[in-house]
Amino acid sequence: MAAPGVMASVITGTALLHGFGAPVEVTALVTAMVAVLLALLVVTFFWKVSVHSAVASGALTILVTVFGPWSLVLAPVVVLIGCSRVRLRCHAAGQVGVGFLIGAAVSSPAFGLVR
Template sequence: MEQLSENLLENTATITAVAWDERLAFWISQIGSPPLTTTACIALGVLSLPASRSTWYWMGIYLLLVVLMPLLYLVWLLKKGHITDIHLKVREQRTRPLLVTVAAAFLAWGILHFGAAPRLLVALAAAMCLQTVIFLAITLRWKISFHSASAAGMAVMAWLVVGSLSIGFALSVPVIAWARVRLQRHTASQTFAGATLGGGILLSVLYMYLLI
């Protein structure tokens, strides 16, 4: 009887630990979601520019097209039952949202480019165009982590803007990757690939725009 009680206590402790662990991963995943990390990335970039009303105006245009429009489309798909969750756990359900994001990114780039927006915002829009096209091609065959890609982009921008003070942003990348793996939404290789491509694409595009 005592042995049974001990086993029950051990099992209860294990279940509680797993539940706490999973809850932590869930909230990290929510806070580190692509819409939020993308917004943080843009905000960091804008803060590095000379303060002006037009800069914030262009940032608003970018966020409206690249963040809000795809997000509203996801909410609509979820409401209609076309996707199982807002984070697109099922790979096959990612194609349509990615197509919308590609269209939104190119529209944003065109408006910012021909509207003479700050060069940094134009470069960020170009990076989003390239990233979404590459991720769309990959997604047709393999599930890559959008969370890790966006977090890495945010970390890169933080490094360019605040230098060594960006350590917190850099540490957020493996933490968010862990959360996605813990929730069984991705494998470690999928989060690594996402982070590598996300950070690498942003660095490459900023270099091509002669901003670094």
């Protein structure tokens, strides 16, 4: 399974960002995405959830947090990503919806804690 390798890579990258003094917003963004990946990892043991949808909604949520509600103009892109996952038969609509919810619910608090 590729998940341990992905997690090791992301955690190493996060440590390097912190160690080399990257801007706090960048470190917070990567940390938030790690938190989303960890939440998805837990759920994926029981049910397949769309990582693409989770990352897209998490990124949008952080954009709204940083730049304000005008960033919601990008919401159709997030919806299109979800629709593509269903259309490609990679996920059912429920798996995409749960991915959206996990991404949004986990990314913003994690970003806020680090920022």
